[in-house]
Amino acid sequence: MENYQNTESVNTRRNFLLQISTLGTGLILSGLIPANQALAQLIKEKNEIQSFIPNVWLEVQSDNTVIITIGQSELGQGTRTSLAMAVADEMDADWANVKIVQGNASNAKYGSQSTGGSSSITGKLTIMRQAGATARAMFITAAAQTWNIAESACKADAGYILEIAGSRKLSYGDLSTKAATLPVPTNLTLKTAKDFKYIGSSKPVFDCADIVMGKTEFxxxxxxxxxxxxxxxxxxxxxxxxxxxxxxxxxxxxxxxxxxxxxxxxxxxxxxxxxxxxxxxxxxxxxxxxxNTGLNSDVIYKSLTDKIGTLDSLPGNTIKTLEATYQVPFLAHAPMEPxxxxxxxxxxxxxxxxxxxxxxxxxxxxxxxxxxxxxxxxxxxxxxxxxxxxxxxxxxxxxxxxxxxxxxxxxxxxYSRKNDIQRDNSNRPASVHALKAGLDTSGKITGWVHRGIYAGGGSVGSPPYSLPSPKNYQDAGNTTVPTGAWRSVSASQCVFAIECFIDEIALAAAKDPLDFRLGISNNSRVTAVLNELKTRSNWTNPLPKGSGRGVSIFSGWGGYCGHVVEVTVNNGILKVDRAICVVDVGFALNLFTIESQMMGGIIDGLSTATRAEITIAAGAVEQTGYGDFQWFRMNEAPKIEVYIIHTGTSPSGVGELGFPTVTPALCNAIYNAIGVRIRRLPISYTELKSTSVKEEINRDLIKVNPNPFGNEINIDLTNVEKLGQLECKIYDISGNLIYMSSFPQNFMANNYSIDSSNFISGTYILRISTANKHYTAKIQKV
Amino acid sequence: MIIKINNKDYDLNIDPNMPLLWVLRDILGLTGTKYGCGVGDCGSCMVLVDSVARKSCILPVSQIVGKSITTIEGLSSDASHIVQKAWIEAGVPQCGYCQPGQIMSAVGLLIAIPKPTDDDINNAMSANICRCGTYSRIRAAIHIAAKG
Missing domain, CATH: 3.30.365.10 (Aldehyde oxidase/xanthine dehydrogenase, molybdopterin binding domain)
Structure with a gap:
């Protein structure tokens, strides 16, 4: 039983072929295709349709049917369609005659079939092109020999070999018997871009009709x-x-x-x-x-924040220091098919x-x-x-x-849906990210420190900016909850923290967040994506009060992706109005599925930013289904625009590329709209109110020990309410902000230390903000 | 118990409380209707009950006796239903798992409101989840189908 046309018969034939090949019947190897995958053979079937099988990926039948086998799994990313386009293009097949089948598990035939890490196109494109080019070369030889003319006098076009100077033509079906007797060529010439017919075009998934009839078998x-x-x-x-x-x-x-x-x-x-x-x-x-019955989310997050420790000091030219801590939850995958x-x-x-x-x-x-x-x-x-x-x-x-x-x-x-969510054995790990950066007198970044602590495996990378010797650290806290790969892996947490923090730095430097990024871009492709975002989003056009725009950019999987998100926040209610994606994929195989992946990345990014999270109580996952692990639906889905840059020569991965920047662009847009900085996901933890008037506590309820202080400020918070997101700001005597930090979520301690080695001697104003109050004190550096 | 699925009568001796979804999938082999959540959250199991889109995972089979049920398999045998054609034109599916349910919701919407506005689409289609994020293309396909 199979869910694809012809697979059963194809596999039966293949098995037969493999058997005879071991006897040395017509087995010829191509230098470009692994030895165990190269077979040129013709077989006869009862129904008299004959098949030419130059390699494991391809079969051409005497009735002109072209059967392309894909070894990688199809999950909706369009891999089967896209890789088949590469084969069909190189062999000059007529797409109308192409049938695509899924290869069963076989390392011997297909090599690795592991489908993840956005690797299918990047990993298989060349061999699939070679598979098609092999057939084209053999059909040209077969026609040239049949007509007794030079191969250079023949050309391939849409399932036929044509005589260039004449009117003779033979279909691939006609030539299949002859082609099967020929040696598999060892020197293949792949097409150049000007000759592409399917590569770089736009095709929806090939089995669309079966899907809409409910015929496709999952x-x-x-x-x-x-x-x-x-x-x-x-x-x-x-x-x-x-x-x-x-x-x-x-x-x-x-x-x-x-x-x-x-x-x-x-x-x-x-x-x-x-x-x-x-x-x-x-x-x-x-x-x-x-x-694990005592395990809950608070215990896990505490294990993460406990590992933050002291962040490295910044260089001496730092006049403004920013610190912030971001928190990201566990996520289940919850694909529609349990x-x-x-x-x-x-x-x-x-x-x-x-x-x-x-x-x-x-x-x-x-x-x-x-x-x-x-x-x-x-x-x-x-x-x-x-x-x-x-x-x-x-x-x-x-x-x-x-x-x-x-x-x-x-x-x-x-698995029931509840099982599927509660027994996800590779949740995205929850994580806490402590970031620190400095600015010099000209508003340039002096140093960058990022510590990411994960409830599982995770890494911290640098953003695509020119940063002076960035210091990235990763560590693990409590790893009891099973974790693994979730779309975009560590970038799904890191890029949120990094790109929101970059926004905080830009604003502290009094720069436009997009222009600030352009100013520190370390790569012309980053600059190009940012400029395209600026144009497409009408970045400089003001939005109405209560609306805002945010930007974010990321580089990974060999590509570059950025988003601008527009939001409106009205009485605490968030509405995503528009999401613009610009992606540089280098070399595009199938523009349609690239766009699809970017659309999906936007919906995933918005869903996980706003509401979806997995929480732990009494040693178990609390969520039970889509009712409490909520995804965006039609009524929330914003207007989406996707712009694809594909002027390079090597393809990037795309499955993961479109996710990481959605969330930070959204959170930066919320800040732009109402001045509320999101440092904890999902956003539902943060009240989206722009005008919360806080009580000013000017009496010295906060104390610094010692005061005057030296290279460290130890703040005594015994008399401070521990409500909401605690923030610390330090101003110089002229009122310039020179230090800003957000405390870890649920901060309950009575002491907090700040590295003040960059502070020059003098008087400062220390200000601690909580949910309801601002506490201010005058402090002195010796 | 006699039930009518895609204009065909079936005489079944089954638990009257069994949700229609499992009758379709496990008893009748009509697997185009999908299981996504079993509690009415996701819409993958949508079918038409006398022209109204309903979630078959929370619909006891006894409640559809005397009614006419249309599943995705009943729309056409050659993808010629106007909504199926629109779905193909817009290239909607990614993984495709939720799409039978999305299509049945859309068919129900277009029966009730032949020329739906975007708000009508939001109201009618928000019973369905697509984890691949195909909403823009679903919206486009419904507008294509409405134009005929």
Whole structure:
């Protein structure tokens, strides 16, 4: 069973071919295509359609059908369509005759099929172009030999070889028999840009018609004779395990077949999904709750802020110091298709249908769980209902295989939506980012320090700016919550912190935030993206009161991406009016899917910035579904504009590139609109009110020890309310702001230290702001 | 219990409380209607009940006896329904998982309001979530379909 046309027959033929190739029948290797993937052969079928198969990616049938096989998983990013465009272009195929099929898991045939890190186009473009160019060269040779003319007198066009000086032409189907007898060429000439027909064009996903008819089979739609349905009661806390359970009520439910311990909990196998769901609800389980019942979000964030420590001092020419701490939450991936896997064990072989980002990992996992050798595990990599990094982990395949083995049935194992969110085993790690920067007398950045502390793995990179010896540090706090890759990985947290902080610095330097970025750009492509954003957004045109515009830029995955977001904040209600994306992808393969990825990045960025987060209480994820892990819907989706720069020669990744800058552009827009700085995500934690009048406390309720101070200011906050986002500002005697910092979220300590080595001797005004009050004191440096 | 799906009658002996979604998917093999949340949050399971878009994951099958159900498979067998054609023209799907539900919501909207405004689209389509973020193209496709 497959969800793609012809796959079954193609694979049968391939297997046959591989068998005969080992006998040395017509096997010729191409130097540019890995040896185990190069086969030129012709086979005959009962229906008399013959196939020319120059390599594992390509098959040309005598009826002119061109079948292109893609090894990478399709998750909605358009990889299958886009890579097929590269093959079709290089072989001068007629797109109308192209059929695209998904390759089953096979490292021997396809190399790595791991689909993540925006690597499919960057990693596979060249070999797919070579696969197509191989066929074109062989068809030209076949035609030249047939007509007894020079190869240079022939040219390829839309599925035909034409005689340049004459009127003869032969279709690829006509030539397939002859081509299959030829050696696979070792010297391939790839097209230059002027000859591209499909590369750089714009094509929606090829299976659009099947999708809109509901015909496309996702992993969850697998159909197998005798199939049973399984779900599980998972541990209620991270690290809990089953002590004992009572399934009396479960087994009374019509359709429930059996229960047993599996998937770290208890599995219920039933005739249909509804019975399995009810069966899970009816289980009475006694749990060993494990050692994490005291774990909650506050404990985790405290473990992160505790690791911030003292940030490095800034150079001596610093006259203004800024410090800020940003906080970013855990995120589940929550793709629309919940995790699932279908496993059919038949003796010593096994067939698997799965929506996964790594079909070979599924193959190895199922082999391990069933004891069947990986070579006998056939994995059908089905269209995935989203991935975003979640499907790189294959826990669901492990559970499905174990349950299939224990139950003796072909099994479709499904996570409920609640399971999918609570059992996401690769959440984006929560993180805390402490940043520090200085400005000199001319408003130039003197130093840059960034410490990112993650509740899991994470790294801190430098923004694409000329910064004097930036100091980046990363560390990990409490890592109990399972974490992993989430669209754009560490950039998803870091760029929010960096690009909001850059805005704070620009404003402290009294510069326009976009012009300030242009002034520190370290790269002409960054400058070009910023200039395009400036033009497209009408950046200098003022917006009405209560509305604002924010900008952000990022470089990664070989590309450059920036956003301008426009918002209106009215009585604390945020509305996103417009989102403009400018992306430099270098070399564009498929403009349509690039635009799609940028649109998706905007919706993801806005959704996670405003509301979505995963929180932990009593050792468990609190969220249960889309009701409390909320994504943008149609009524909130802003007007989106995407502008693509593609004047380079090598493609960037695009899946992740469009996410990181959305959130900081949004938060910078909110500041521009109402003067409220967002330092904690999601934004829903921050009251979006511009005119909160605070009580001025001028009595010396805050004390500095000692006063006068030296190279460190130790502030005693015993008498200060610990409400809201605490901020510290220090002004010189003329009223110039020379130091600004935001305290970590939920700061409750009574002491706070500031590095004052850059301060010149003299008198300063110290001001601590809380939710309701400003506390001011006069302090002195010796 | 006799139920009518895509103009075809099925005589089923099943739990009357089973949500229509699972009847369609597990009993009848009509897997075009998708499971996304099971609690009415996401709209992936949308079907037409007598021309009104309803979430089949929270609709007990007993409640549709005597009514006419249209699923994504019932719109056409060749993608020729005007909304399907508009979806193809606008190139809406990314992963495509939510799109059957989006399309059924759009069909319901266009039956009720043949020329919807953007506000009408916001109201009718906000029952559906698309994690790929195809909203701009969905909106464009609905306007294309409304033009005929």
């Amino acid at each position: 992993g969850i739609d697998a159909k197998v004779t005798g199939l049973k349905y399984a779900m599980a009661a998972f541990p209620p806390t991270i690290g809990a395990s089953v002590k004992s359970y009572d399934d009396t009520d479960t087994l009374k439910i019509p359709g429930v077949l059996k229960t047993f311990k599996a998937a770290g909990g208890v599995a219920v196998v039933a005739d249909n999904t509804y019975a399995a769901m009810q069966g899970v609800e009816a289980l009475k389980i006694s749990w060993n709750m494990g050692s 995790m699932n896997c279908t496993v059919n064990i038949q003796g010593t072989t096994c067939e698997v249908w799965v929506s996964s980002q790594d079909s070979q990992s599924v193959q190895a996992t199922v082999a391990s769980a069933t004891g069947i050798s990986a070579a006998n595990v056939t994995v059908h990599s089905c269209l995935s209902g989203g991935g975003f990094g979640r499907r790189s982990n294959v826990d669901y395949a492990n559970y499905a295989a174990s349950i299939a083995k224990q139950s003796g049935y072909p099994i479709k194992f499904l």
